[in-house]
Amino acid sequence: MKHINEKKLSAYTDGELPENETNKIKDHLKLCSDCRKKAEQLFDVMDLLGSIEEKEVSPYFFSKIKYKISLNNPGNTTYSFFNRWAIFKNPKSVLIPSGVMLIVLLIVFTGNNLGKIFHTKVINQEQMISEEFNSLLNISSLDTNPEGSLISKYSILIGGDNE
Numbered sequence: 001m002k003h004i005n006e007k008k009l010s011a012y013t014d015g016e017l018p019e020n021e022t023n024k025i026k027d028h029l030k031l032c033s034d035c036r037k038k039a040e041q042l043f044d045v046m047d048l049l050g051s052i053e054e055k056e057v058s059p060y061f062f063s064k065i066k067y068k069i070s071l072n073n074p075g076n077t078t079y080s081f082f083n084r085w086a087i088f089k090n091p092k093s094v095l096i097p098s099g100v101m102l103i104v105l106l107i108v109f110t111g112n113n114l115g116k117i118f119h120t121k122v123i124n125q126e127q128m129i130s131e132e133f134n135s136l137l138n139i140s141s142l143d144t145n146p147e148g149s150l151i152s153k154y155s156i157l158i159g160g161d162n163e
């Protein structure tokens, strides 16, 4: 009698085989204690994996978070925010990344705005300085350098021209 190979047996315990193959294996397992033992072991492994998966998606995970949030912020709206969020999203995979994303977005958003405000202020200051400088010199063009005026002294200073 030909034994069932492990690949097929594992597919059988996973329920991945078509019905006719499943029936063949069932018939073999009735007669062969060796293969039956192997199949039982595979079923045990599946039970173990199943219980681990159940623990991962356990509602206690979320209860703990809710409890911690309620401890930190009694009566805060954060609680209902997370609660509503979790109805649509898998808390295991999305809750923490979305929280991180939110913080990152917040930093980027505020940082970007701060940058814009700072940049605008610098530009305004530069314009004010150049406008003040022009009005101080009381000229509109640098081509005309009246003798003894501030601009002629200024051009001597920057040009190093002593004449």
Ligand SMILES: [Zn+2]
Pocket: 002, 003, 004, 028, 032, 033, 034, 035, 036
């Ligand atoms: Zn067998």
